[in-house]
Amino acid sequence: MPTTTQQQLLSNEFIAKLEQLELVSRKVFVGRLKGERRSKRRGQSVEFADYRNYVVGDDLRFLDWNIYGRLDRLFIKLFMEEEDLHFYLLVDSSVSMDFGDPTKLFYAKQVAAALGFIGLINHDRVVVETFNDRLDARIGPVRGRTQFWRVMDFLTKLEPGGGSRLAESAKNFAIKNTGKGIVVVLSDFMDKAGYEEALRYLVARNLDIYAIQILSQEEVEPELAGDLRLVDAEDDDTADITVSAPLLKRYKQNLEAFCGGLKDWCSRRAITYVFTTNARPFDQLVLTYLRQRGLVR
Amino acid sequence: MQFLNSLTPLQWAVATAVPFAVVALYFLKLRRQPLTVPSTFLWQKSVEDLHVNSLFQRLRRNLLLFLQLLIVALALLALARPAWFAWETGGQRHVIVIDNSASMAASDVAPSRLDWAKEQARSEVIDKMSGDDAAMIISFNDSATVVRSYTSNRQLLRERLAAIEPTQRTTNLREALEVASGLANPQKYREGVQDINPPLLHMFTDGGFADVKEFALAALEPRFYVAGKSDANVAIAAMMVRRAEERPEQLQVFARLHNYGAEPVTARSELYLDGDLKDAKELRLAAKTEQAVVFDLDNLEAGVIELRLDARDMLPTDNVARCVVGNVRRAKVLVVSRGNHWLELALETEAAGQIAELQKILPDELEKGEYQSKAAAGQYDLIIYDGCAPTTMPQTNTLFIGAIPRLPELGETKTLVNPIIAEVNDAHPLFRFVNMDDVGIVESLLPQLPAGTDVLLESEQGPLAFLLTREGFWDCVIGFGFERQGEKGREYNTTWVRKTSFPLFVFNALRVLGNVQDAITEEIVLPGQTVGLRSDSLRKEMQVKDPTGKAHVVRRTPQGRFLFNQTDTLGVYDFGDGAKAERRFAVNLFDPQESDITPRRDFDIGHTQVTARELVNRSRLEAWRWLVLAALAVLLVEWYVYNRRVYI
Numbered sequence: 001m002p003t004t005t006q007q008q009l010l011s012n013e014f015i016a017k018l019e020q021l022e023l024v025s026r027k028v029f030v031g032r033l034k035g036e037r038r039s040k041r042r043g044q045s046v047e048f049a050d051y052r053n054y055v056v057g058d059d060l061r062f063l064d065w066n067i068y069g070r071l072d073r074l075f076i077k078l079f080m081e082e083e084d085l086h087f088y089l090l091v092d093s094s095v096s097m098d099f100g101d102p103t104k105l106f107y108a109k110q111v112a113a114a115l116g117f118i119g120l121i122n123h124d125r126v127v128v129e130t131f132n133d134r135l136d137a138r139i140g141p142v143r144g145r146t147q148f149w150r151v152m153d154f155l156t157k158l159e160p161g162g163g164s165r166l167a168e169s170a171k172n173f174a175i176k177n178t179g180k181g182i183v184v185v186l187s188d189f190m191d192k193a194g195y196e197e198a199l200r201y202l203v204a205r206n207l208d209i210y211a212i213q214i215l216s217q218e219e220v221e222p223e224l225a226g227d228l229r230l231v232d233a234e235d236d237d238t239a240d241i242t243v244s245a246p247l248l249k250r251y252k253q254n255l256e257a258f259c260g261g262l263k264d265w266c267s268r269r270a271i272t273y274v275f276t277t278n279a280r281p282f283d284q285l286v287l288t289y290l291r292q293r294g295l296v297r
Numbered sequence: 298m299q300f301l302n303s304l305t306p307l308q309w310a311v312a313t314a315v316p317f318a319v320v321a322l323y324f325l326k327l328r329r330q331p332l333t334v335p336s337t338f339l340w341q342k343s344v345e346d347l348h349v350n351s352l353f354q355r356l357r358r359n360l361l362l363f364l365q366l367l368i369v370a371l372a373l374l375a376l377a378r379p380a381w382f383a384w385e386t387g388g389q390r391h392v393i394v395i396d397n398s399a400s401m402a403a404s405d406v407a408p409s410r411l412d413w414a415k416e417q418a419r420s421e422v423i424d425k426m427s428g429d430d431a432a433m434i435i436s437f438n439d440s441a442t443v444v445r446s447y448t449s450n451r452q453l454l455r456e457r458l459a460a461i462e463p464t465q466r467t468t469n470l471r472e473a474l475e476v477a478s479g480l481a482n483p484q485k486y487r488e489g490v491q492d493i494n495p496p497l498l499h500m501f502t503d504g505g506f507a508d509v510k511e512f513a514l515a516a517l518e519p520r521f522y523v524a525g526k527s528d529a530n531v532a533i534a535a536m537m538v539r540r541a542e543e544r545p546e547q548l549q550v551f552a553r554l555h556n557y558g559a560e561p562v563t564a565r566s567e568l569y570l571d572g573d574l575k576d577a578k579e580l581r582l583a584a585k586t587e588q589a590v591v592f593d594l595d596n597l598e599a600g601v602i603e604l605r606l607d608a609r610d611m612l613p614t615d616n617v618a619r620c621v622v623g624n625v626r627r628a629k630v631l632v633v634s635r636g637n638h639w640l641e642l643a644l645e646t647e648a649a650g651q652i653a654e655l656q657k658i659l660p661d662e663l664e665k666g667e668y669q670s671k672a673a674a675g676q677y678d679l680i681i682y683d684g685c686a687p688t689t690m691p692q693t694n695t696l697f698i699g700a701i702p703r704l705p706e707l708g709e710t711k712t713l714v715n716p717i718i719a720e721v722n723d724a725h726p727l728f729r730f731v732n733m734d735d736v737g738i739v740e741s742l743l744p745q746l747p748a749g750t751d752v753l754l755e756s757e758q759g760p761l762a763f764l765l766t767r768e769g770f771w772d773c774v775i776g777f778g779f780e781r782q783g784e785k786g787r788e789y790n791t792t793w794v795r796k797t798s799f800p801l802f803v804f805n806a807l808r809v810l811g812n813v814q815d816a817i818t819e820e821i822v823l824p825g826q827t828v829g830l831r832s833d834s835l836r837k838e839m840q841v842k843d844p845t846g847k848a849h850v851v852r853r854t855p856q857g858r859f860l861f862n863q864t865d866t867l868g869v870y871d872f873g874d875g876a877k878a879e880r881r882f883a884v885n886l887f888d889p890q891e892s893d894i895t896p897r898r899d900f901d902i903g904h905t906q907v908t909a910r911e912l913v914n915r916s917r918l919e920a921w922r923w924l925v926l927a928a929l930a931v932l933l934v935e936w937y938v939y940n941r942r943v944y945i
Contacts, residue, residue: 096335104335190336219335229329232337239337240329241344251343258339 086181087119094132098160100216108186131169132162163234166198388429396502398468405527414501437473438466504897523909525896529558532615532892556582564608619883628811634683639794643803660685675857699778708745716756741776844868
């Protein structure tokens, strides 16, 4: 049941809407436990899938005796295997996410909570990991609606801290998590070292990757004026600027180029890229955009 | 090294403000407000992009390029020949000649031609002078004054130029040219040696003077700026007061009015006596014509007659003329004679009595102290020696009758017998209207005369009467006496004494040699002219009060006269001992050249024709000051740009 703190992330009305949704993977993966998801693997379910010739060693329980009676040949009945899904949520908790109103981190937490809820109610194996300059805290894998409060609790208590080292975090994630499934990266991707290496680690794992880039409205439309010394929240790097129309124009061009570059890079590697700002209502993001992009249905 | 003041106070202020501004900007150097942002990643990239894309940012980092540009700029500046400490290498020399004669008071170019000339001299010459140029200023009317000798200090030149005052004098360019060529070209122009920079002679005048003949400008390069544009002027060209022939108590005032303008003018002439309006006449003067006007005045003993012309023209100075009447000064005449009936008769006529005061002594008294002291002190205006001559010549004019003065320049005396009068010098005032026809002479004395003696009466044998000059005095000698000692006693030596021409000659002699002054005999005094005055008192110093009320002290000359030359102002002057005016005289501008204010666009100096310059022909303007100021401004902008990071 959602608590007061949980309500800050997700409202009851919104949770009700999420009930209707489930996660979609464009890839069908092998799960360890039987879930509510049809597996590529033929397995033991009630849903018939196909026949195949009997070979020695097959379980005799699955022989179709009716066909043997009519045709005098041995066939094995194959059933659809229903299995669970690994659903990874990678939330960037670096200091750079602690900006905007609501903060980018809060926004990311809301999205993570919503998607986690969808995963849980569909009996997917949900893992929430946070990262900054390293892979930080983690919860899961958890399954089932009953675990939702744990996820909420984890997300609510999540505080920003540390710098951004996407590549290092992604590498550790790839080593640690062997399961196939969906990974949703929630980050601003503002890493001076670049995002390419990080995403490559994930691509190499053959995961179904969703990159959701969250920026604050202040980053998209900076309302700055005068002579400023900009201090990087993560590494205290400074940049002296005098705000002028040409500079703002150039900044926007650079931002556009950065986001466009990320989008291109993702498209070429079958990574679904979603751009959002904290100004866009997150429920709209989940119910409309992610549905359009095929992450949920 | 010498520093020249080449900037105006305003420019100095701007220039000295620059370092302060730089320091101020230094203190105002940016204090950037720190602001924490999620990432400076994109900002740094943007700033760098702008730096890379901005032309000035590219240049800013390239110090070498700037140094090269600086060198090129310095080289270009050097090509422009800025020479600021180069006295000796010779800058341009200017001689500014400003006309401040009466006609320059014309107001056809507001506020007056003189002010226009001063303004043009300032803007056309002084303001355009570069650092090592030097200029001198000469003002001229009928004489020239060096207002400021050569200097490069333009501020000083401007001040001295502004101090030039208008005068009411006539114009004579020659003296100004002589002063200019004498001072402008100290090393003088030498044949075959061309001065690198011949001095420029800038003449600011309306051309109201005669051409200057026989004058060589030599190395001076004349430039003429014509002042004035209108010729609208009506003037009193002349005024005279005469007693009416038939009614001596009545005075007639004659005046000649001249319209110099190209338009007909209606003018009212008003006659004032001691400030009271007595008569007025309205006249219509056609263009470029003159007209006479006559006024009659009754029973006038003494006073100042003033004729005013009520006409709207450009030069009001010549619309007033004054004349002092009733100003008779009787001659003090001493007659040294043993008794000469004919002479006494001629001296006692009514006309002679009005102008002369007679005193008689015998020739024996010539040796006495009283005569000698009075003669030496110049107490008399005229001494008539009849048949005798003094040992020492008196300090006065003399008339010798039948005697020869003892002068060293005169040679041996001979006697002419029965000379026949061949020629009378009736051009001389002494023999004016004197008819010597049928005058017989028995004997006449004739000394050896020095060359150039004025001969008054010429006979076939030699001069009978002549005029000698001595230290500013005249000695008139009539070689024949009126009587001679004949065989039968006294007998006539000449028939002249029986003719009417004899008293006329005596009257002329009293008037001319006796310094008689009357309105009738008054000569015209022009502004700037020297006036010789005589006093009845024995004072060594007298006073002349000019029309402005200022008193000038004049000293007696050895000739017993007082010479006054500060007649600059038009009007009536009082001559006296300070308490009482003994004599009054008027100074009038009766000068057609001054009254004809038509600007002349060209005139001749020697064989050089000088033509007025069109002021649209702008001459070279030195721009280096502005370049320096611009450089300072660029420095400021650069500093601003550097600190404010303004990008294009």
